[in-house]
Amino acid sequence: MTPAAPAADAFDPALPWRRARSVALRPEPFGALVYHFGNRKLSFLKSKTLVSVVETLADHPSADATLVACGVPEVQRPAYVKALADLARSQMIEVRA
Amino acid sequence: MTAVVPQRPTGGRLVDQFEYGLDAPICLTWELTYACNLACVHCLSSSGRRDPRELSTAEAEGVIDELQRMQVFYVNVGGGEPTVRPDFWHLLDYAIGHDVGVKFSTNGVKLNRERARQLAATDYVDVQISLDGATAEVNDRVRGTGSFATAVTALENLAEAGMKDFKVSVVVTRENVGQLDEFRALTDRYGAQLRITRLRPSGRGADVWDQLHPTQAQQRELYSWLLANGDRVLTGDSFFHLSAYGEALPGLNLCGAGRVVCLIDPVGDVYACPFAIHEQFLAGNVRGEGGFQRVWQQSDLFQELRSPQTGGACTKCAHFDACRGGCMAAKFFTGLPLDGPDPECVQGYGESALAARDLDLVKPKSHLDHSHTGPVRGQPTLLGMPAIPAKICDESPLAGAQLG
Numbered sequence: 095m096t097p098a099a100p101a102a103d104a105f106d107p108a109l110p111w112r113r114a115r116s117v118a119l120r121p122e123p124f125g126a127l128v129y130h131f132g133n134r135k136l137s138f139l140k141s142k143t144l145v146s147v148v149e150t151l152a153d154h155p156s157a158d159a160t161l162v163a164c165g166v167p168e169v170q171r172p173a174y175v176k177a178l179a180d181l182a183r184s185q186m187i188e189v190r191a
Numbered sequence: 192m193t194a195v196v197p198q199r200p201t202g203g204r205l206v207d208q209f210e211y212g213l214d215a216p217i218c219l220t221w222e223l224t225y226a227c228n229l230a231c232v233h234c235l236s237s238s239g240r241r242d243p244r245e246l247s248t249a250e251a252e253g254v255i256d257e258l259q260r261m262q263v264f265y266v267n268v269g270g271g272e273p274t275v276r277p278d279f280w281h282l283l284d285y286a287i288g289h290d291v292g293v294k295f296s297t298n299g300v301k302l303n304r305e306r307a308r309q310l311a312a313t314d315y316v317d318v319q320i321s322l323d324g325a326t327a328e329v330n331d332r333v334r335g336t337g338s339f340a341t342a343v344t345a346l347e348n349l350a351e352a353g354m355k356d357f358k359v360s361v362v363v364t365r366e367n368v369g370q371l372d373e374f375r376a377l378t379d380r381y382g383a384q385l386r387i388t389r390l391r392p393s394g395r396g397a398d399v400w401d402q403l404h405p406t407q408a409q410q411r412e413l414y415s416w417l418l419a420n421g422d423r424v425l426t427g428d429s430f431f432h433l434s435a436y437g438e439a440l441p442g443l444n445l446c447g448a449g450r451v452v453c454l455i456d457p458v459g460d461v462y463a464c465p466f467a468i469h470e471q472f473l474a475g476n477v478r479g480e481g482g483f484q485r486v487w488q489q490s491d492l493f494q495e496l497r498s499p500q501t502g503g504a505c506t507k508c509a510h511f512d513a514c515r516g517g518c519m520a521a522k523f524f525t526g527l528p529l530d531g532p533d534p535e536c537v538q539g540y541g542e543s544a545l546a547a548r549d550l551d552l553v554k555p556k557s558h559l560d561h562s563h564t565g566p567v568r569g570q571p572t573l574l575g576m577p578a579i580p581a582k583i584c585d586e587s588p589l590a591g592a593q594l595g
Binding site: 127 | 201211213214217262290
Protein backbone atom coordinates (compact mmCIF):
# COMPACT_ATOMS: atom_id res chain seq x y z
CA MET A 95 0.00 0.00 0.00
CA THR A 96 2.79 2.42 0.88
CA PRO A 97 6.29 2.43 -0.50
CA ALA A 98 8.93 1.46 2.01
CA ALA A 99 10.48 4.56 3.54
CA PRO A 100 14.20 4.83 3.92
CA ALA A 101 15.58 3.89 7.32
CA ALA A 102 16.01 6.70 9.83
CA ASP A 103 19.77 6.73 9.57
CA ALA A 104 19.22 7.32 5.88
CA PHE A 105 17.18 10.45 6.53
CA ASP A 106 18.82 13.08 4.40
CA PRO A 107 17.62 16.66 4.94
CA ALA A 108 19.20 17.64 1.63
CA LEU A 109 16.64 15.56 -0.28
CA PRO A 110 13.13 16.69 -1.30
CA TRP A 111 10.48 15.32 1.10
CA ARG A 112 6.74 15.50 1.50
CA ARG A 113 4.03 14.36 3.87
CA ALA A 114 3.30 10.76 2.90
CA ARG A 115 0.25 10.36 0.72
CA SER A 116 -1.47 7.95 3.16
CA VAL A 117 -1.04 10.37 6.03
CA ALA A 118 -3.67 12.74 7.38
CA LEU A 119 -2.91 15.66 9.60
CA ARG A 120 -5.36 16.89 12.23
CA PRO A 121 -4.67 20.33 13.72
CA GLU A 122 -4.66 20.44 17.53
CA PRO A 123 -4.09 23.34 19.95
CA PHE A 124 -0.50 22.21 20.63
CA GLY A 125 0.37 21.36 17.03
CA ALA A 126 -1.13 18.42 15.21
CA LEU A 127 -1.85 14.76 15.25
CA VAL A 128 -0.69 12.74 12.26
CA TYR A 129 -2.20 9.44 11.29
CA HIS A 130 -0.99 6.91 8.75
CA PHE A 131 -3.89 5.03 7.17
CA GLY A 132 -1.60 2.25 5.97
CA ASN A 133 0.32 1.25 9.07
CA ARG A 134 -2.23 2.85 11.46
CA LYS A 135 0.47 4.64 13.39
CA LEU A 136 -0.34 7.80 15.27
CA SER A 137 2.21 10.53 15.89
CA PHE A 138 2.16 14.01 17.30
CA LEU A 139 3.69 17.20 16.02
CA LYS A 140 4.47 19.09 19.18
CA SER A 141 4.76 22.60 17.79
CA LYS A 142 2.94 24.72 15.23
CA THR A 143 6.23 25.41 13.47
CA LEU A 144 6.78 21.68 13.01
CA VAL A 145 3.28 21.49 11.54
CA SER A 146 4.18 24.19 8.98
CA VAL A 147 7.41 22.36 8.19
CA VAL A 148 5.62 19.07 7.51
CA GLU A 149 2.87 20.81 5.53
CA THR A 150 5.28 22.74 3.31
CA LEU A 151 7.98 20.09 2.77
CA ALA A 152 6.54 19.47 -0.68
CA ASP A 153 6.97 23.14 -1.68
CA HIS A 154 10.72 23.24 -1.20
CA PRO A 155 13.70 21.55 -2.86
CA SER A 156 14.87 19.98 0.41
CA ALA A 157 14.00 19.52 4.06
CA ASP A 158 16.81 21.93 4.91
CA ALA A 159 15.30 24.60 2.68
CA THR A 160 11.91 24.04 4.31
CA LEU A 161 13.38 24.68 7.76
CA VAL A 162 14.87 27.94 6.54
CA ALA A 163 11.63 28.98 4.84
CA CYS A 164 9.65 28.26 8.00
CA GLY A 165 11.98 30.44 10.01
CA VAL A 166 13.37 27.71 12.26
CA PRO A 167 16.28 29.33 14.16
CA GLU A 168 19.69 27.87 13.43
CA VAL A 169 20.09 26.64 16.99
CA GLN A 170 16.86 24.59 16.79
CA ARG A 171 17.61 22.99 13.41
CA PRO A 172 19.16 19.77 14.81
CA ALA A 173 16.04 19.17 16.93
CA TYR A 174 13.82 19.63 13.87
CA VAL A 175 15.99 17.34 11.75
CA LYS A 176 15.68 14.69 14.47
CA ALA A 177 11.89 15.15 14.57
CA LEU A 178 11.74 14.75 10.78
CA ALA A 179 13.96 11.67 10.95
CA ASP A 180 11.50 10.14 13.46
CA LEU A 181 8.63 10.95 11.12
CA ALA A 182 10.52 9.36 8.24
CA ARG A 183 11.08 6.22 10.31
CA SER A 184 7.37 5.87 10.97
CA GLN A 185 6.67 6.59 7.27
CA MET A 186 4.79 9.81 8.01
CA ILE A 187 6.96 11.66 5.48
CA GLU A 188 8.46 10.26 2.31
CA VAL A 189 11.07 11.25 -0.27
CA ARG A 190 9.64 12.88 -3.39
CA ALA A 191 10.56 11.07 -6.52
CA MET B 192 -22.53 26.97 35.49
CA THR B 193 -19.94 27.92 32.92
CA ALA B 194 -16.62 26.18 33.21
CA VAL B 195 -13.57 28.37 33.28
CA VAL B 196 -11.23 27.10 30.61
CA PRO B 197 -7.73 26.91 32.05
CA GLN B 198 -4.80 28.34 30.14
CA ARG B 199 -2.96 25.72 28.11
CA PRO B 200 0.84 25.87 28.37
CA THR B 201 2.94 26.09 25.20
CA GLY B 202 5.35 23.25 24.50
CA GLY B 203 6.36 20.76 27.16
CA ARG B 204 5.40 17.11 27.46
CA LEU B 205 2.56 15.64 25.46
CA VAL B 206 0.97 14.19 28.57
CA ASP B 207 0.64 17.73 29.94
CA GLN B 208 -0.95 18.87 26.68
CA PHE B 209 -3.40 15.98 26.77
CA GLU B 210 -4.63 17.09 30.19
CA TYR B 211 -6.10 20.13 28.45
CA GLY B 212 -7.95 18.00 25.93
CA LEU B 213 -7.90 17.72 22.15
CA ASP B 214 -10.14 19.06 19.38
CA ALA B 215 -11.30 15.50 18.71
CA PRO B 216 -10.80 12.28 20.67
CA ILE B 217 -7.90 9.94 19.94
CA CYS B 218 -9.60 6.96 21.45
CA LEU B 219 -13.33 6.91 20.95
CA THR B 220 -15.36 3.93 22.06
CA TRP B 221 -18.74 3.45 20.42
CA GLU B 222 -21.04 0.83 21.83
CA LEU B 223 -23.48 -0.04 19.10
CA THR B 224 -25.98 -2.01 21.15
CA TYR B 225 -26.73 -3.07 24.69
CA ALA B 226 -27.98 -6.40 23.33
CA CYS B 227 -25.77 -9.38 24.07
CA ASN B 228 -26.05 -13.13 23.86
CA LEU B 229 -23.90 -13.47 26.96
CA ALA B 230 -24.28 -12.26 30.55
CA CYS B 231 -20.68 -11.85 31.71
CA VAL B 232 -20.54 -11.18 35.43
CA HIS B 233 -18.22 -8.18 35.06
CA CYS B 234 -19.84 -6.47 32.03
CA LEU B 235 -18.81 -2.80 32.17
CA SER B 236 -22.03 -1.67 30.50
CA SER B 237 -24.49 -4.06 32.22
CA SER B 238 -25.49 -5.28 28.77
CA GLY B 239 -28.03 -7.92 27.83
CA ARG B 240 -31.20 -6.41 26.41
CA ARG B 241 -31.41 -4.12 23.40
CA ASP B 242 -32.48 -0.57 24.21
CA PRO B 243 -35.49 0.42 22.09
CA ARG B 244 -34.04 3.94 21.72
CA GLU B 245 -30.90 2.57 20.00
CA LEU B 246 -29.53 4.77 17.18
CA SER B 247 -31.03 3.81 13.82
CA THR B 248 -28.88 2.88 10.86
CA ALA B 249 -29.28 6.38 9.40
CA GLU B 250 -28.38 8.01 12.71
CA ALA B 251 -25.32 5.80 13.06
CA GLU B 252 -24.25 6.77 9.54
CA GLY B 253 -24.67 10.40 10.57
CA VAL B 254 -22.31 9.86 13.50
CA ILE B 255 -19.75 8.29 11.15
CA ASP B 256 -20.02 11.29 8.78
CA GLU B 257 -19.32 13.55 11.72
CA LEU B 258 -16.35 11.50 12.88
CA GLN B 259 -14.92 11.73 9.38
CA ARG B 260 -15.31 15.52 9.42
CA MET B 261 -13.61 15.68 12.84
CA GLN B 262 -10.83 13.39 11.59
CA VAL B 263 -11.37 10.72 14.19
CA PHE B 264 -9.27 8.17 12.37
CA TYR B 265 -10.60 5.09 14.08
CA VAL B 266 -13.17 4.00 16.63
CA ASN B 267 -13.32 1.13 19.08
CA VAL B 268 -16.67 -0.51 18.53
CA GLY B 269 -18.19 -2.62 21.25
CA GLY B 270 -21.41 -3.25 23.11
CA GLY B 271 -23.14 -5.38 24.18
CA GLU B 272 -22.26 -7.69 21.34
CA PRO B 273 -22.01 -5.35 18.33
CA THR B 274 -22.30 -8.11 15.72
CA VAL B 275 -25.85 -8.96 16.76
CA ARG B 276 -27.01 -5.66 15.27
CA PRO B 277 -28.40 -6.65 11.87
CA ASP B 278 -26.77 -3.58 10.26
CA PHE B 279 -23.37 -4.20 11.89
CA TRP B 280 -21.64 -5.32 8.68
CA HIS B 281 -23.14 -2.43 6.76
CA LEU B 282 -21.96 0.11 9.36
CA LEU B 283 -18.50 -1.46 9.32
CA ASP B 284 -18.23 -0.94 5.56
CA TYR B 285 -19.74 2.53 5.81
CA ALA B 286 -17.17 3.62 8.42
CA ILE B 287 -14.23 2.23 6.47
CA GLY B 288 -15.55 3.91 3.33
CA HIS B 289 -15.50 7.21 5.23
CA ASP B 290 -11.92 7.00 6.53
CA VAL B 291 -12.99 5.89 9.98
CA GLY B 292 -11.18 2.67 10.80
CA VAL B 293 -12.92 0.18 13.03
CA LYS B 294 -11.56 -1.95 15.81
CA PHE B 295 -14.38 -4.02 17.19
CA SER B 296 -14.68 -6.26 20.21
CA THR B 297 -16.75 -9.39 20.01
CA ASN B 298 -17.29 -12.62 21.87
CA GLY B 299 -17.05 -14.32 18.48
CA VAL B 300 -20.62 -15.51 18.23
CA LYS B 301 -21.07 -14.35 14.60
CA LEU B 302 -17.54 -14.96 13.33
CA ASN B 303 -18.15 -17.99 11.17
CA ARG B 304 -15.82 -18.92 8.32
CA GLU B 305 -17.56 -16.69 5.84
CA ARG B 306 -17.39 -13.59 8.05
CA ALA B 307 -13.78 -14.37 8.90
CA ARG B 308 -12.91 -14.44 5.20
CA GLN B 309 -14.77 -11.17 4.69
CA LEU B 310 -12.83 -9.51 7.53
CA ALA B 311 -9.51 -10.87 6.29
CA ALA B 312 -10.23 -9.26 2.93
CA THR B 313 -11.09 -5.87 4.46
CA ASP B 314 -8.43 -3.29 5.02
CA TYR B 315 -8.59 -0.98 7.99
CA VAL B 316 -10.51 -3.25 10.33
CA ASP B 317 -9.26 -4.80 13.54
CA VAL B 318 -10.94 -7.56 15.50
CA GLN B 319 -10.67 -8.25 19.20
CA ILE B 320 -12.01 -11.49 20.60
CA SER B 321 -12.82 -11.26 24.30
CA LEU B 322 -11.56 -14.07 26.48
CA ASP B 323 -11.20 -13.89 30.24
CA GLY B 324 -9.50 -17.19 30.89
CA ALA B 325 -6.81 -19.14 29.04
CA THR B 326 -8.83 -22.25 29.82
CA ALA B 327 -12.56 -22.91 29.52
CA GLU B 328 -12.72 -23.51 33.25
CA VAL B 329 -11.49 -20.04 34.18
CA ASN B 330 -13.16 -18.22 31.28
CA ASP B 331 -16.61 -19.75 31.48
CA ARG B 332 -17.00 -19.02 35.18
CA VAL B 333 -17.23 -15.32 34.36
CA ARG B 334 -18.36 -15.31 30.72
CA GLY B 335 -20.66 -18.34 30.71
CA THR B 336 -20.63 -21.97 29.69
CA GLY B 337 -19.63 -22.47 26.08
CA SER B 338 -18.17 -18.96 25.67
CA PHE B 339 -14.58 -20.24 25.59
CA ALA B 340 -15.46 -22.68 22.82
CA THR B 341 -17.21 -19.92 20.86
CA ALA B 342 -14.21 -17.61 21.13
CA VAL B 343 -11.73 -20.32 20.13
CA THR B 344 -13.83 -21.24 17.09
CA ALA B 345 -13.76 -17.58 16.05
CA LEU B 346 -9.98 -17.50 16.51
CA GLU B 347 -9.62 -20.62 14.38
CA ASN B 348 -11.81 -19.14 11.67
CA LEU B 349 -9.85 -15.87 11.60
CA ALA B 350 -6.50 -17.66 11.50
CA GLU B 351 -7.70 -20.01 8.77
CA ALA B 352 -8.96 -17.05 6.72
CA GLY B 353 -5.50 -15.49 6.89
CA MET B 354 -6.60 -12.53 9.04
CA LYS B 355 -3.56 -10.65 10.31
CA ASP B 356 -2.96 -8.92 13.64
CA PHE B 357 -6.25 -9.76 15.29
CA LYS B 358 -6.35 -9.48 19.04
CA VAL B 359 -7.38 -11.52 22.03
CA SER B 360 -8.66 -9.13 24.66
CA VAL B 361 -8.40 -10.16 28.30
CA VAL B 362 -9.71 -8.40 31.39
CA VAL B 363 -7.18 -9.24 34.09
CA THR B 364 -8.78 -10.76 37.19
CA ARG B 365 -7.70 -12.47 40.36
CA GLU B 366 -8.55 -15.79 38.66
CA ASN B 367 -6.69 -15.34 35.36
CA VAL B 368 -3.71 -13.15 36.30
CA GLY B 369 -1.65 -16.32 36.75
CA GLN B 370 -2.41 -17.35 33.17
CA LEU B 371 -0.68 -14.50 31.32
CA ASP B 372 1.95 -16.78 29.81
CA GLU B 373 -0.75 -19.26 28.83
CA PHE B 374 -2.67 -16.45 27.15
CA ARG B 375 0.46 -15.59 25.22
CA ALA B 376 0.91 -19.17 24.12
CA LEU B 377 -2.74 -19.28 23.05
CA THR B 378 -2.54 -16.07 21.01
CA ASP B 379 0.76 -17.16 19.44
CA ARG B 380 -0.94 -20.34 18.32
CA TYR B 381 -3.38 -18.32 16.18
CA GLY B 382 -0.92 -15.65 15.10
CA ALA B 383 -2.91 -13.20 17.20
CA GLN B 384 -1.81 -10.45 19.53
CA LEU B 385 -2.56 -10.34 23.25
CA ARG B 386 -4.30 -7.32 24.73
CA ILE B 387 -4.89 -7.12 28.46
CA THR B 388 -6.91 -4.48 30.28
CA ARG B 389 -7.82 -3.58 33.80
CA LEU B 390 -11.00 -4.75 35.55
CA ARG B 391 -13.07 -1.77 36.64
CA PRO B 392 -15.95 -1.70 39.11
CA SER B 393 -18.24 -0.42 36.33
CA GLY B 394 -21.62 -1.84 35.32
CA ARG B 395 -22.01 -5.37 36.67
CA GLY B 396 -18.29 -5.20 37.40
CA ALA B 397 -19.24 -3.35 40.59
CA ASP B 398 -20.97 -6.49 41.89
CA VAL B 399 -17.91 -8.72 41.48
CA TRP B 400 -15.05 -6.27 41.85
CA ASP B 401 -14.27 -7.18 45.49
CA GLN B 402 -14.08 -10.82 44.46
CA LEU B 403 -12.25 -10.46 41.15
CA HIS B 404 -9.87 -7.52 41.23
CA PRO B 405 -6.23 -8.59 41.52
CA THR B 406 -4.70 -8.63 45.00
CA GLN B 407 -1.79 -6.30 45.84
CA ALA B 408 0.64 -9.20 45.43
CA GLN B 409 -0.87 -10.01 42.02
CA GLN B 410 -0.62 -6.37 40.95
CA ARG B 411 3.09 -6.46 41.71
CA GLU B 412 3.48 -9.64 39.61
CA LEU B 413 1.47 -8.07 36.81
CA TYR B 414 3.73 -5.00 36.88
CA SER B 415 6.86 -7.16 36.61
CA TRP B 416 5.26 -9.14 33.81
CA LEU B 417 4.39 -5.96 31.94
CA LEU B 418 7.92 -4.59 32.32
CA ALA B 419 9.32 -7.84 30.93
CA ASN B 420 6.72 -8.35 28.18
CA GLY B 421 5.20 -4.91 27.64
CA ASP B 422 6.54 -4.46 24.13
CA ARG B 423 4.67 -7.54 22.91
CA VAL B 424 1.37 -6.96 24.62
CA LEU B 425 -1.25 -4.23 24.18
CA THR B 426 -2.82 -2.69 27.27
CA GLY B 427 -4.84 0.31 26.08
CA ASP B 428 -2.63 2.11 28.62
CA SER B 429 -5.10 0.87 31.21
CA PHE B 430 -2.57 -0.13 33.90
CA PHE B 431 -1.02 3.28 34.37
CA HIS B 432 -1.80 3.15 38.10
CA LEU B 433 0.98 0.51 38.31
CA SER B 434 3.55 3.09 37.22
CA ALA B 435 3.68 4.25 40.84
CA TYR B 436 5.74 1.10 41.58
CA GLY B 437 8.64 2.95 40.00
CA GLU B 438 9.19 2.62 36.29
CA ALA B 439 6.62 4.17 33.95
CA LEU B 440 4.83 1.71 31.69
CA PRO B 441 4.81 2.39 27.96
CA GLY B 442 1.96 4.58 26.73
CA LEU B 443 -0.07 7.41 28.11
CA ASN B 444 0.10 7.49 31.89
CA LEU B 445 -2.93 9.66 32.43
CA CYS B 446 -6.69 9.40 32.85
CA GLY B 447 -7.90 10.36 29.40
CA ALA B 448 -11.60 10.70 30.29
CA GLY B 449 -13.13 13.62 28.38
CA ARG B 450 -9.64 14.68 27.35
CA VAL B 451 -8.55 12.16 24.72
CA VAL B 452 -11.14 9.44 25.37
CA CYS B 453 -14.92 9.21 25.47
CA LEU B 454 -17.83 6.85 24.94
CA ILE B 455 -20.83 7.06 22.64
CA ASP B 456 -23.40 4.62 23.99
CA PRO B 457 -26.05 2.77 21.92
CA VAL B 458 -28.66 5.50 22.39
CA GLY B 459 -26.17 8.24 21.43
CA ASP B 460 -25.36 9.44 24.94
CA VAL B 461 -21.79 10.67 25.29
CA TYR B 462 -19.93 9.76 28.48
CA ALA B 463 -16.44 10.77 29.57
CA CYS B 464 -15.17 7.20 29.30
CA PRO B 465 -16.46 3.69 28.58
CA PHE B 466 -16.14 2.84 32.26
CA ALA B 467 -18.17 5.83 33.42
CA ILE B 468 -21.76 5.12 32.38
CA HIS B 469 -23.33 7.30 35.05
CA GLU B 470 -25.33 10.54 34.92
CA GLN B 471 -22.47 12.40 36.57
CA PHE B 472 -20.25 11.70 33.53
CA LEU B 473 -22.90 12.19 30.86
CA ALA B 474 -21.90 15.14 28.66
CA GLY B 475 -24.72 15.16 26.09
CA ASN B 476 -26.23 13.21 23.20
CA VAL B 477 -25.22 12.98 19.55
CA ARG B 478 -28.89 13.53 18.62
CA GLY B 479 -28.75 17.03 20.12
CA GLU B 480 -28.12 20.21 18.15
CA GLY B 481 -24.48 20.42 17.10
CA GLY B 482 -24.13 16.65 17.35
CA PHE B 483 -21.12 14.88 18.76
CA GLN B 484 -18.71 17.67 17.91
CA ARG B 485 -20.54 20.16 20.09
CA VAL B 486 -20.63 17.72 23.00
CA TRP B 487 -16.92 16.95 22.69
CA GLN B 488 -15.78 20.53 22.24
CA GLN B 489 -18.25 22.51 24.32
CA SER B 490 -19.98 20.48 27.02
CA ASP B 491 -19.47 21.87 30.52
CA LEU B 492 -18.52 18.44 31.83
CA PHE B 493 -15.69 17.90 29.37
CA GLN B 494 -14.42 21.44 29.87
CA GLU B 495 -14.23 20.74 33.59
CA LEU B 496 -12.36 17.49 33.07
CA ARG B 497 -9.77 19.30 30.94
CA SER B 498 -7.71 20.83 33.68
CA PRO B 499 -4.84 19.38 35.65
CA GLN B 500 -5.63 18.15 39.14
CA THR B 501 -4.25 20.62 41.64
CA GLY B 502 -5.79 19.58 44.98
CA GLY B 503 -6.57 16.43 46.92
CA ALA B 504 -4.54 13.92 48.88
CA CYS B 505 -2.75 12.47 45.82
CA THR B 506 -1.07 15.69 44.71
CA LYS B 507 1.04 15.54 47.87
CA CYS B 508 2.26 12.00 47.12
CA ALA B 509 5.77 11.47 45.76
CA HIS B 510 4.36 9.19 43.05
CA PHE B 511 1.67 11.56 41.79
CA ASP B 512 3.53 12.36 38.60
CA ALA B 513 3.74 8.62 37.80
CA CYS B 514 0.10 7.61 38.25
CA ARG B 515 -1.75 10.96 38.30
CA GLY B 516 -4.15 9.59 40.87
CA GLY B 517 -5.24 6.61 38.79
CA CYS B 518 -8.61 5.75 37.26
CA MET B 519 -11.54 8.12 37.76
CA ALA B 520 -14.17 5.43 37.21
CA ALA B 521 -12.52 3.01 39.66
CA LYS B 522 -12.61 5.66 42.36
CA PHE B 523 -16.13 6.79 41.60
CA PHE B 524 -17.81 3.39 41.61
CA THR B 525 -16.06 2.30 44.80
CA GLY B 526 -17.32 5.43 46.52
CA LEU B 527 -13.93 7.12 46.83
CA PRO B 528 -13.35 10.85 46.25
CA LEU B 529 -12.14 11.67 42.72
CA ASP B 530 -9.14 13.65 43.94
CA GLY B 531 -8.02 10.86 46.28
CA PRO B 532 -6.21 7.58 45.62
CA ASP B 533 -7.27 4.87 43.18
CA PRO B 534 -8.79 1.90 45.07
CA GLU B 535 -5.93 -0.23 43.72
CA CYS B 536 -3.24 2.36 44.52
CA VAL B 537 -0.02 0.34 44.60
CA GLN B 538 1.31 2.38 47.49
CA GLY B 539 -1.54 1.02 49.61
CA TYR B 540 -3.39 4.33 50.01
CA GLY B 541 -6.40 2.91 48.19
CA GLU B 542 -6.88 0.08 50.65
CA SER B 543 -6.82 2.45 53.59
CA ALA B 544 -9.22 4.79 51.78
CA LEU B 545 -11.59 1.87 51.13
CA ALA B 546 -11.35 0.83 54.78
CA ALA B 547 -12.06 4.38 55.91
CA ARG B 548 -15.28 4.66 53.89
CA ASP B 549 -18.38 5.50 55.86
CA LEU B 550 -20.17 2.29 56.86
CA ASP B 551 -23.47 3.48 55.46
CA LEU B 552 -21.96 4.92 52.31
CA VAL B 553 -24.12 4.11 49.32
CA LYS B 554 -21.83 3.57 46.36
CA PRO B 555 -22.91 5.40 43.18
CA LYS B 556 -24.81 3.16 40.81
CA SER B 557 -25.50 3.68 37.13
CA HIS B 558 -29.02 4.73 36.17
CA LEU B 559 -28.85 2.19 33.37
CA ASP B 560 -29.09 -1.57 33.55
CA HIS B 561 -29.75 -3.61 30.42
CA SER B 562 -28.97 -6.95 32.07
CA HIS B 563 -31.07 -9.90 31.01
CA THR B 564 -33.95 -10.20 33.43
CA GLY B 565 -34.43 -13.95 33.14
CA PRO B 566 -32.00 -16.85 33.08
CA VAL B 567 -29.50 -16.98 30.22
CA ARG B 568 -28.23 -20.13 28.55
CA GLY B 569 -24.91 -21.18 29.96
CA GLN B 570 -24.90 -18.25 32.37
CA PRO B 571 -21.75 -17.71 34.44
CA THR B 572 -21.41 -19.72 37.62
CA LEU B 573 -19.19 -17.30 39.53
CA LEU B 574 -22.09 -15.90 41.48
CA GLY B 575 -23.06 -19.36 42.67
CA MET B 576 -26.23 -19.56 40.62
CA PRO B 577 -26.97 -22.92 39.07
CA ALA B 578 -25.85 -23.16 35.48
CA ILE B 579 -28.49 -23.74 32.87
CA PRO B 580 -27.22 -26.34 30.42
CA ALA B 581 -26.32 -24.77 27.09
CA LYS B 582 -28.28 -27.53 25.38
CA ILE B 583 -30.76 -29.89 26.92
CA CYS B 584 -28.65 -32.93 26.09
CA ASP B 585 -25.59 -31.50 27.86
CA GLU B 586 -26.90 -33.15 31.01
CA SER B 587 -28.61 -36.27 29.88
CA PRO B 588 -29.45 -37.36 26.38
CA LEU B 589 -33.03 -37.90 27.48
CA ALA B 590 -33.53 -34.91 29.78
CA GLY B 591 -36.53 -32.86 28.79
CA ALA B 592 -37.30 -35.02 25.81
CA GLN B 593 -40.93 -35.87 25.21
CA LEU B 594 -40.93 -39.63 24.92
CA GLY B 595 -43.73 -41.83 23.84
